[in-house]
Amino acid sequence: MITNAILILLLPLAAFVVQISFGKRLPRKGDWLSTGAMFIALFMALSILVDAISTYESNKVLAAQTWEWFSFGSVHVTFGIVIDNLTAFMLFVVTLISALVHLYSIGYMHGDPRYSRYFAYLGLFSFSMLGLVLVDNFLGIYVFWELVGLSSYLLIGFWFEKDSASNAGKKAFITNRIGDVGMFAAIMILFSTFGTFDFDGVFAGVAAGGLSDGWLTAAGILLFFGAIGKSAQFPLHVWLPDAMEGPTPVSALIHAATMVAAGVYMVGRTFVLYSADALFFIAVIGTITAFMAATIAIVQKDIKRVLAYSTISQLGYMMVGLGTGGYTAGLMHLTTHAMFKALLFLGSGSVIHAVHSQEMDDMGGLRKKMPITFWTFLIATLALSGVPPLSGFFSKDAILASALEYGMRHSGQMWIFVIMLLSAGITAFYMFRLVYMTFFGEPADKKKYDHAHESPLTMTLPLMILAVFSIGTFSWGWFEHLISKPSLAAYGAVAAVAEHGGGHDDVAHTAHTIAMISSIVVALSGILLATTVYYWKKISAETWGSRLKPLYNLLWNKYYFDELYAATIISGTLWKSRFLAMFDLRVIDGVVNGVGRLTAGLSNVSGKVDLRVVDGLVNLVGRIVAYAGARLRTLQTGNVQSYLLMALFAVIILFVIQQF
């Protein structure tokens, strides 16, 4: 079991290393190498998943292995791998989607000058994502967290000759880093109190009450900051729409399924840490993100941006799920969302590949041209909107139920459920708007329409596989059984958070049924609205757009977040730098120049002094000596007797002096 895990982890790394160094010289530039590696990893992950399901025991740790990583002083940092049901699922999901994206990229990226490097970066990303999932300690998670960030930066900015791509890469990386700082702080708080990075160690410590409530909440929130950055939650979501600059398979893999889900996984993995307040905070953020992203998605013209905002919204959903205590719901939605969102992105990729443009205005009526893409796209959209038989419905419904339940338990928190319900409706609306604008209606650009053609098999095969998974093989029951909410009790916590202890009492049941009904209603109404506006053209989008001009502008400009950030942080930094420059220029330079001038002044003063005083003195001494010499010379008359006289005179003087 462990060897499989290690292999899964190292295969993409090996592929990356070989690809990056010998890529160009390999036949077909080595695309078969990384894709093959991923498919082997997929196969192994599948075997681990089968093991997990066959044992059918919730939260069972299948295997764990730790190695001595490094030690400084008395602290021994270990590095280990742990595989339990959650890891198994995640492994499966990541390897599956990664393999499919590799396959899809062969077709999509065909002819790209840096073809081999692209595959190398995909390998690196897969390695870091798998590592993140497998690792069993905070430091390890942080390391892989950064690696994931790095690979996303490389992939977003893959076509770095495009300014927008490189800017987007930088923006993504920096925003992630801002989040990571919070995460790092949290890790440090935990490490400094518990002295170890291991999850179990920390959780045992927390269970033992090693950390005061205030600090626990703070650690939880700070840890969640990392998730906000990585999963593009409310304040730090701005990078995801721009990340669309990268190639579409990349968006599909990273910005739909895996990386963004890492945040949710991390919260799930460290779920016991979060105190009630922290969970509430997560829920609030999740709600805000969901609603905001959904509303922006409505007005977007670019197909990938719509999907990006929908991803942000769905991530909000997952966060709400976790925040409101629906642990299993949140995680289940993660897996299902990964499947159909990857499908949607790959579908849009093939559309873009065909139409060579991302603007929905250029598209339309592609249904006939690209039947496979159309049908797989339609299935994914239905799943996303939460239409019952599909997997999306089950996970979204569970989240809404837990939100409702949370609302019922905590009086005054009902607004979360309401907003979530509304955003579910909006989701359905903009998804179908997208479908109609691309596949139905008249082709806006004739020439593009004629040129459009169905994508080759390498691109359509993954679409079909993903479509199968989106349909919903998942039933709520066995998934919930496998992945149930861990609690501090497992770690010996005495005062465990008891509100969900009662299992499925009546509150939960009623919340469940209400949530199911309401979600179906909302979904259908959203679909209906979309079709009336875009399919039957009863209501013209433009008139509503113009009538609700201010609202439209607001949404169109993405709530002016970019401008806001630009204004505050960026301009602030610029301003600060300008101030520093000015300060530096004026004060420091001033001081330096001042010192310079002072020294110069002093030196010429001393020069003058030296010239006048010292030279003067020296000359004076010279003159005195000369003068004295001249005077004394006369004393030497050459007459011995006068010398004697002088000597005697001196004797008398001495005698006189001696007397007094």
Place this chain on the structure above:
Amino acid sequence: MEVGLNHYLALAAILFSLGLFAVVTKKNAVTVLMGVELILNAANINFVAFARFIDTDLDGQIIAVFVIVTAAAAAAVALAIVLNLYERLKSINLDEADSLAG
């Protein structure tokens, strides 16, 4: 008044100053030498006077003998020099012998 040590010393002092005066003022080299001899005599009087009045044994007198002997030697050499001076300057006036003037 009983002639004591002071009298002799006073006499010696007077002789000394007279000799000194001669040495300092006289132009004639030989007179200067005479002055020197007078000074030495004054010194000798002191010696002998001390021998008599103070340490009452003959040390003073022996020193006086040696002084006389040295004076003799000095006078001999000095006069030789003076004669040489005469040979060169055709006169033994000391004020003309000032070639070492500064």
Place this chain on the structure above:
Amino acid sequence: MDFTNIAFYIFAALTVGSAGVMVFHRNVVYSAVGLLFAFFGVAGIYVLLAADFIAIVQILIYVGGILILLLFGVMLSQKLTKVDVRTESMQLVPAVVVVGGVLAVLLLTISSTPWKLAGSLEYEPTTKAIGRLMMTEYLIPFEIASVLLLAALIGAAYIARKN
């Protein structure tokens, strides 16, 4: 013994007078004669100071040796035309002042210092005692005196011979 006092004053007067003649007289030969009587006076003083051997030595060497030498010096270095050789003297005033000062200094010291008088040497012959002392206690100076004389002799002879 007022006789010795009188003798002292006589000899002192003789010495100082002749020394005065020697110093103030312009004629060198008169100075020489003055010096002669000064030496004779000093010899008398030695006699009064109970130093008979020294008195005779004084006469023998000073009068019989040095004075003759000086006279020879005078004779040999004068143009005989002008018998009375004028010897002017120079810088009189400063000399008088300075020598006066020195005299004052000497007299002052003499009068001010408390001499430790230890009686006086009685009058009795000193030749034998000097002879014995010379040979024992003062042997080294005695031998050095011989070397001194040798040097003086050779030196003076050499210098004299040079011209």
Place this chain on the structure above:
Amino acid sequence: MLFNFANVLTFIVFGAVFVGINITLSRILQARNPHPVKLSTYECGELPEGDSWIQFNIRFYVIALIFLIFEVEIVFLFPWATVFKELGLFAFVEMMIFVFILLVGLAYVWVKGDLEWDKSTAVPDPALAPSAARQELTEAIAS
């Protein structure tokens, strides 16, 4: 002891007085008629001519010098002589050293020719040499 010296003094004074008496006596008695010629310096009758410039000659000085040095030696010798017998050999040796050193001086002066009275440096003038005939005569007499 004082008495003896007083005696010596009186002898000296009396000597002077005696001369004084005679001279004054003769001055009283003598005829006196000074005459320029009489008063001129006596030149064996000839007229005194030229200044009495003696050929400057150092040998008088040298003689006096040597005399002085040996006089001093004698001054040292006399007291030694008086106690010679009592002091014994050691004193004798010392004195011999003293005398020897001065003899060295004498030898030096002797060898250097300072003692010769006439520095016969003049080379006998051949012209003045007696003629050949004269030489034969002297030899004849000598034989």
Place this chain on the structure above:
Amino acid sequence: MPVLNANLTLQAAQFANLPETLQTILFMVLGAAIFAGAAAVLALVGVYLERKISAHMQDRVGPMEVNTEIPVLKNIGHGWAQTLADALKLLIKEDIVPAEADKKLHLMAPFIVFAATLAGFSVLPFGPGLVASDLNVGLFYIIAISSFVVIGIILAGWSSNNKWSLLGAMRSAAQIVSFEIPASLALLVVIMAVGSLNLGDIVAAQAGGIHKWLIWWYPPFNILAFFVFFVASLAELNRAPFDMPEAESEIVAGFHTEYSGMKWAMFFLAEYANMFLVGVIIATLFLGGWTSPFGDFLNSGPFPVFWVTLKAFIVIFVQIWLRWTLPRVRVDQLMYTSWKVLTPFAFVAMVGAGIWMML
């Protein structure tokens, strides 16, 4: 001189009433006067003797004519009063002092010379107690006094402003000076033998007959010393073979060329007194002084004085004898004898005697 003593005591009695010191002074002056008178008389006798002896040596008679009418003295004959007459003549003779001469020094010279000569007499012992001043440093004093004479001679030569007299003076001074060294060295032998400078002691050491005379002590060296001293003293007197300075044939009359009359007489008197002085010295030092040659016989009463004068006259006779026999010595030969003959002999005598005594 018993007469002398008697006379003195007589005088002393007379003046007993005077204060004691004045008495001694008077006594000394009297002694000095007697000696001066004796010296003058002896000098005159010396002159007379010299003229007579030299005459007889040259087979001639010498001064015969001068005589007096006084009965007793008249029949002595032989011109005994010749020198007396000369003295009286000199008394009257005009004393010429050259114009350019230095009057004062010219006058002073004879004073110094005669005073020095007379001073010599005070030390000579004429009898057991008969000595004017029994100086402990007697012999040394005699040598010292001779230097005064030299000064006198130089002054005489210098003051007469006559190049002959100056040259003469310089020469005689050089001569006396250079002969004084051998003389002194010779005396050393005597002092070493006797061990005292006092002439009285020296004579006492020689008492007891002719064989006791000092001349015979340490045979060769004392005789050598005697010989050296005798010759040196001759030279110091400017007499006999060494009378270069005032030799007639040479530079006129040496330093007393410009002297005449009484001053010249004084010089002449000094010279002969000096001669007598030397005679007595030699007698006392080498010939036993006032001791009689026959041991104790004839040794008492007036005899000591007699013996001294006899010995002195013998010495004088020899001197005069030498004067008229030996040819005059040239100046350089003079110096030669002094420095290169007599001084070495004297040193030899001294060293020899010294060593002899040591053994």
